[in-house]
Amino acid sequence: MPEWIIVILRSLILILFLFSLIKWLGTKQLAQLNIFETIAGIVLGGIAAVHTMDPETNFFYAILAMFIWFIIPFVIEKLSLKSKRTRDFTEGKATIFIQDGKIMEENLKKEGYSTDELLEKLRDKNIFLASDVEFAVLEPTGTLNVLPKKENRPLTAKDLGLTIAPDKEPQTIIMDGNMMLEPLANASLNPDWLRTELEKQDVALENVFLGQVDDQGQLYLDLYDDHLSVAEPSQSALLLATIKKCQADFEIFALATDNQNSKAVYQTCSKNMNQVQSILEPYLK
Structure with a gap:
């Protein structure tokens, strides 16, 4: 067999084998490698390269060496899940x-960080004064996480005593002009609802590049034709306006009648609608 065919076959086999090993290790290693896993990855690539380009080498040795360099990080990873001491050793603290x-100067020296490098990391977090920081920690991955002092943090709804509706994951229910049934079911909706919403906006399903629905059931569309525009969802605003109108109507009815019983009923209904509005308003804004 010609050597060039052997090189092609070896390359294909080793690519598939290496791909299987990395997939077996899990996606965490692809996004965030510790020192041990980085070394293992370099060696695995080197083994694959050497045994691909040299047809004279024993191909079984390549598979065996790659398996050994895979199984050791794999076992250490499983041990790390059960032992903090192992995690501290392999991943660092x-x-x-x-x-x-x-500022903890001794810790900076220990990690080989200069003052300029610390300030640069802080600027990456949009912090230009070290005195604005309450707490900063260098993670084993090399990321610096920073907690600003309380007076330098952005205001939150909790700080202002506001009640905010919880968010849920938006669902992509149309992609490339095709209806996605599983996300539609996850949103507790059905194809008939989607067809009705598309008809309201006079849009054909095949003309929709992307369609998403939020946790309030509002549909957002992006069309293939960028020159066409679709109306912004307004169900929540309409519902809130209807509730306010009903409450105002009850107030008017109470003022317009001379019957004390009817006046009391209208005032009670107005009060109830006001309570409904206060409960639903955070969810409808």
Whole structure:
């Protein structure tokens, strides 16, 4: 068999084998490697390259060596899940750089960080004064996580005492002009509802590039033709306006009647509608 065919066959086999090993290790290793896993990845690639380009080498040795370099990180990963001591050894520990607003100079030296590098990391977090930081920690991955002092943090709804409706994951129910049945079911909706909503906006399903629905059942569409526009969803605003109108109508009815019993009924209904509005308003805004 010609050597070029052997090289092609070896390449294909080793690519598939290496792909299977990495998939077996899991996606965590693809996004975030510790030192041990980085070394293993380099060696695996080197083994594959050497035994691909040299047809004279024993192909079985390549498979055996790659399996050994795979199984050791795999076993260590499983041990790390059960033992913090193993995790600290293979992945390292987090190092505190700033605590209670004070820079820990010894920890900076330990990790080989200069003052300029610390300030650069802080600027990456949009912090230009070290005195604005309450706590900063260098993670084993090399990421610096920063907690600004309370007076320097953005205001949240909790700080203002506001009640905000919880968010749920939006569902993509149309993609490339095709209806996605599983996300539609996840949103507790059905194809008939979707067809009705598309008819309201005079849009054909095959003309929709992307369609998403939020947790309130509002449909957002992006069409293939960028020159066409679709109306913004307004169900929530319409419902809130209807509730406010009903409450105002009850107030008017109470003022317009001279019958005390009817007046009391209208006032009670107005009060109830006001309570409904206060409960639903955070969810409808």
